[in-house]
Amino acid sequence: MSTELVELGDVPASWTRRHLLGLEDLSADEITLILDKAQAFRDAMGRGRKKIPLLDGLSCVNLFFENSTRTRTSFGLAARRLGADLVDFSVSTSSLSKGETVIDTAKNIEAMGIDTVIVRHRTPGTPHLLAQNLSCSIINAGDGPHEHPTQGLLDILTIRQRLGGIDGLTVALVGDIAHSRTARSNIWGLKKLGAHVIVCGPSTLVSPRWEEVGVEYSYSLDDILPRVDVLNLLRIQFERQCSRPFPSVREYAHLYAMNRERLARTKEDLLVLAPGPINRGVEVTPDVADGPHSAILEQVTNGLAVRMAILCLTAARQ
Amino acid sequence: MSSILIKNGRVIDPSQQVDRVADLLIEDGKIVGFDIDQKDHDTIIDASGKIVSPGLVDMHVHLREPGSEEDETVRTGTSAALAGGFTSVACMPNTNPPIDTQGSVEFIHGQAARANNCNVFVVAAISQGREGKELAEIGQLVEAGAVAFSDDGSPVSDHGLMRRALQYCLMFDKTVLSHAEVLELTGGGVMHAGVTAMLLGLGGIPPAAEDVMTARDIALAEATGGRLHMMHVSTGGSVDAVRRAKQRGVRVTAEVTPHHFSLIDESLRSFDSNFKMNPPLRGQGHVTGCIDGLIDGTIDIIASDHAPHAKEKKMQELDRAPFGIVGLETSLALVITKLIEPGHLDWSGALEKMTINPARVLGIDRGTLEIGAAADVTIIDPDVIWRVDPSEFRSRSTNTPFTGHRLKGRADTVIVGGVVKFSRS
Numbered sequence: 001m002s003t004e005l006v007e008l009g010d011v012p013a014s015w016t017r018r019h020l021l022g023l024e025d026l027s028a029d030e031i032t033l034i035l036d037k038a039q040a041f042r043d044a045m046g047r048g049r050k051k052i053p054l055l056d057g058l059s060c061v062n063l064f065f066e067n068s069t070r071t072r073t074s075f076g077l078a079a080r081r082l083g084a085d086l087v088d089f090s091v092s093t094s095s096l097s098k099g100e101t102v103i104d105t106a107k108n109i110e111a112m113g114i115d116t117v118i119v120r121h122r123t124p125g126t127p128h129l130l131a132q133n134l135s136c137s138i139i140n141a142g143d144g145p146h147e148h149p150t151q152g153l154l155d156i157l158t159i160r161q162r163l164g165g166i167d168g169l170t171v172a173l174v175g176d177i178a179h180s181r182t183a184r185s186n187i188w189g190l191k192k193l194g195a196h197v198i199v200c201g202p203s204t205l206v207s208p209r210w211e212e213v214g215v216e217y218s219y220s221l222d223d224i225l226p227r228v229d230v231l232n233l234l235r236i237q238f239e240r241q242c243s244r245p246f247p248s249v250r251e252y253a254h255l256y257a258m259n260r261e262r263l264a265r266t267k268e269d270l271l272v273l274a275p276g277p278i279n280r281g282v283e284v285t286p287d288v289a290d291g292p293h294s295a296i297l298e299q300v301t302n303g304l305a306v307r308m309a310i311l312c313l314t315a316a317r318q
Numbered sequence: 319m320s321s322i323l324i325k326n327g328r329v330i331d332p333s334q335q336v337d338r339v340a341d342l343l344i345e346d347g348k349i350v351g352f353d354i355d356q357k358d359h360d361t362i363i364d365a366s367g368k369i370v371s372p373g374l375v376d377m378h379v380h381l382r383e384p385g386s387e388e389d390e391t392v393r394t395g396t397s398a399a400l401a402g403g404f405t406s407v408a409c410m411p412n413t414n415p416p417i418d419t420q421g422s423v424e425f426i427h428g429q430a431a432r433a434n435n436c437n438v439f440v441v442a443a444i445s446q447g448r449e450g451k452e453l454a455e456i457g458q459l460v461e462a463g464a465v466a467f468s469d470d471g472s473p474v475s476d477h478g479l480m481r482r483a484l485q486y487c488l489m490f491d492k493t494v495l496s497h498a499e500v501l502e503l504t505g506g507g508v509m510h511a512g513v514t515a516m517l518l519g520l521g522g523i524p525p526a527a528e529d530v531m532t533a534r535d536i537a538l539a540e541a542t543g544g545r546l547h548m549m550h551v552s553t554g555g556s557v558d559a560v561r562r563a564k565q566r567g568v569r570v571t572a573e574v575t576p577h578h579f580s581l582i583d584e585s586l587r588s589f590d591s592n593f594k595m596n597p598p599l600r601g602q603g604h605v606t607g608c609i610d611g612l613i614d615g616t617i618d619i620i621a622s623d624h625a626p627h628a629k630e631k632k633m634q635e636l637d638r639a640p641f642g643i644v645g646l647e648t649s650l651a652l653v654i655t656k657l658i659e660p661g662h663l664d665w666s667g668a669l670e671k672m673t674i675n676p677a678r679v680l681g682i683d684r685g686t687l688e689i690g691a692a693a694d695v696t697i698i699d700p701d702v703i704w705r706v707d708p709s710e711f712r713s714r715s716t717n718t719p720f721t722g723h724r725l726k727g728r729a730d731t732v733i734v735g736g737v738v739k740f741s742r743s
Contacts, residue, residue: 024517101630101633101634102634102635103633103634121635122637123635123636123637123638124518124519124520124589124636125518125520125589125635125636126635126636128588128589129589129633129634129635129636133633143519144519144520145519145520146518146519146520147519178516179519181519184517184519207516209513209516210516212513213513213517
């Protein structure tokens with residue numbers, strides 16, 4: 001194997017985890033280790049390396065109980081770039097509609113020799129339930145509003161690339177904080193690495209109790225804009241809210257959409273992030289989304305690199 | 319003429335304000351008295367170092383029969399009750415079909431008799447089919463032997479029906495046992511609506527869901543003069559509402575479960591469904607409120623809300639797992655470990671809430687060692703330290719949050735109607 005491959009495949013002894021369930025339980029060192037590994041993969045891909053066959057023979061499954069195109073595709077590409085085999089488990093055609101439990105479904109899959117299960121489910125704690133009942137590696141691709149660790153990591157990696165580091169930055173997460181797993185994972189990762197985090201949105205979706213864990217809250221985007229280094233514009237989770245916590249999309253956009261007027265009142269090197277898919281015109285206007293402050297597409301590329309890193313790191317500890 | 323002499327035990331009978339070392343004599347299924355001078359006994363039990371109590375009464379138990387025998391049956395549930403030190407349980411009507419007819423009450427009595435373990439008293443449904451619309455045939459249910467009425471599992475959401483229930487049960491001198499919950503406020507929540515729920519991204523059940531309904535129930539009890547009992551009180555606000563209502567003379571009593579004075583909502587960080595119940599585990603402030611209520615007498619009764627669920631039901635995603643945990647086999651030890659040991663209650667104060675108080679709410683002749691009373695006696699080892707191992711439970715289900723906990727004290731010998739039904743030695 002080439003030196004490059006050896007280096008990419010090296011997993012430091014300090015990494016001990018075979019699951020990735022969330023960022024809340026990771027230390028700053030562990031998060032940095034993942035970011036460094038992801039950056040290495042990113043650099044390799046930048047040098048034109050398409051295939052990095054470190055996981056030849058590893059069997060993965062995308063166990064997605066919730067709709068997703070981009071995360072599913074991203075994990076799928078990550079696995080295949082590494083030479084692993086990946087199958088997609090499609091919920092609608094599965095035995096779940098015949099009454100099989102989540103655990104039985106997963107155990108059946110495990111019995112087929114699967115090494116790594118990438119799971120997305122609407123209920124917090126489902127990846128944890130699987131981790132307790134299976135011996136595969138479990139990677140959380142989003143468990144309800146609880147965590148989406150690879151999303152948090154790719155957001156943080158993007159910030160690190162663009163702004164040089166995380167420590168001392170002021171990062172604002174804007175939108176439906178209450179129902180956002182992206183928000184929670186970002187909060188844990190950013191705080192561990194020394195950022196000041198602000199959650200911003202309507203008072204029906206942002207709780208003052210975030211202060212109890214050291215996160216600032218604000219109901220006014222305009223108030224906080226001048227001192228923010230990074231804006232992460234969360235998508236309004238229409239499908240996760242029970243009854244509308246704000247009167248209309250128009251009202252939401254009026255109060256919280258990132259547009260050119262608002263951009264004029266921010267720091268010069270403000271970084272704008274958004275986990276996809278964006279509702280153009282709702283959370284962010286097209287000129288901001290496609291403008292120089294936006295790193296939305298880099299996030300996607302970084303997502304691939306982060307997921308490759310996670311697959312390698314967790315596989316090394318199976 | 320079968321007699322049992324229980325010697326040298328510390329007899330604590332809150333109903334008679336007795337707490338002293340004495341010999342207790344039982345004959346023909348009845349209590350004869352303390353320190354009776356008599357020579358011949360069929361059985362002698364040496365209770366040195368033990369506490370001799372009136373048989374414990376758990377007035378909130380789900381036996382799951384008919385309909386959910388995979389969770390529990392009358393036989394397995396009453397067996398679990400004996401192991402927990404209980405000589406009487408009151409079972410809830412949220413079975414399938416529900417207990418809302420004379421036939422179903424008689425069925426439970428028959429199953430209990432066949433099981434031949436502890437006494438089973440039936441709580442029948444308030445409403446027909448437990449649907450919360452029309453009153454069940456309460457008079458006939460009373461005749462069949464129902465001791466109280468509840469739609470437990472569900473609240474009585476229709477205020478008019480709750481008022482009618484309180485008024486109607488009044489003429490039979492029966493108590494309405496209320497499950498206080500505003501369903502629109504619970505709204506799909508799975509745990510207490512506190513910081514932990516916020517951090518975990520789990521739907522929260524706010525205290526208001528309970529407090530609003532508690533206030534409604536108390537107002538209706540006050541207006542009608544009916545007998546009201548608040549089941550599984552879990553919030554400081556509800557404890558306070560009951561306290562003030564009692565001061566005003568409202569005929570209300572209240573119970574707290576052992577898990578609500580032992581555990582807090584942070585336990586759910588493990589996402590373990592064995593910590594999921596309704597009402598949910600709350601924050602420390604509410605736990606303190608419940609303990610304060612136990613201390614000052616606002617909370618009259620400790621009851622387990624024993625809610626067995628077969629293993630596969632609890633081993634699901636957190637929002638699909640049913641609410642509820644078993645409790646019969648850990649209740650007494652939790653009372654001792656979490657209330658008596660830390661000095662919140664003394665033995666008499668604690669046992670009162672597990673004997674005469676629940677007996678009075680249910681209107682049954684139990685919970686006392688008075689002369690002539692039924693010889694239901696629980697002999698407790700107050701000092702034994704033991705580890706909770708659900709595989710040793712007699713309950714068919716093992717859904718407990720206390721696995722591995724070291725607890726102090728448990729029942730040693732349980733006598734029902736003058737017959738030793740359980741003995742640990």
